[in-house]
Amino acid sequence: MDIQIFPHRILSADTTELVLNKIEALDDVHRTVINGPRLPPEDLDLPPQYREKRTINVQGKEIDLKVQTGRIFVEISQESTIDEVKNICQDAFPFGFEINIGKFMRTQKTVTDHMKYGDEKIPDEYIGMTDQSAKLSDRLTILKKDGN
Numbered sequence: 121m122d123i124q125i126f127p128h129r130i131l132s133a134d135t136t137e138l139v140l141n142k143i144e145a146l147d148d149v150h151r152t153v154i155n156g157p158r159l160p161p162e163d164l165d166l167p168p169q170y171r172e173k174r175t176i177n178v179q180g181k182e183i184d185l186k187v188q189t190g191r192i193f194v195e196i197s198q199e200s201t202i203d204e205v206k207n208i209c210q211d212a213f214p215f216g217f218e219i220n221i222g223k224f225m226r227t228q229k230t231v232t233d234h235m236k237y238g239d240e241k242i243p244d245e246y247i248g249m250t251d252q253s254a255k256l257s258d259r260l261t262i263l264k265k266d267g268n
Contacts (some may be wrong), residue, residue, distance in 0.1 A: 122224040123194050123202060125209055128216040130156060131189035135212060137176040139192065142208045144179045148201040149194055151225060156190030193224045 131139070136154065143152055159173040175182050194205060202219065209217045 121196055121199070122222060123196065123205060124220040124222070124224050125192040125194065125205065126218040126220065127190070127192075127209075127213050128218075129213075133172050133174055133176055133185050136185065136189040137178065139208060139212045140176070140178045142212075143192070143194060143205060146196075146201060146204055148196045148198050150197065151195040153193040153225065154187060154189045154191070155193065156187040158187055159185065195225055 125139075140152065140154070143149055162173045172185070172188065174185060176185050177183075196202070196205075202221065206219060209219065
């Protein structure tokens, strides 16, 4: 089962980092995807605290933030995790948010996956995350949990 977290505002890099660290720390989270408008090229004239295109640290892994977070999709297996995610969101989003439950991430190989990889087996985390004209490393960062 998937949940969609829809904050009522676009998130800053700091808030994105805070929320992703808390969500990824939950045992039941299998996959997390952030979605939003692409960040503009870095403006070196701005002070560092106002630059949103930067590297964030999620569970000890450095990730180049390339989008402004407008939505967060989380793949889980137990309904009890929804309450934990709601508590995280209530602490992080004083401006409000919505949580929707449904199927938001692909679980079967798509046509685009087939175009990029052919018949070869791809890891479950990569399914539906493919852009046939881009390098996967430019668009996707996989965080491995301990023991997986």
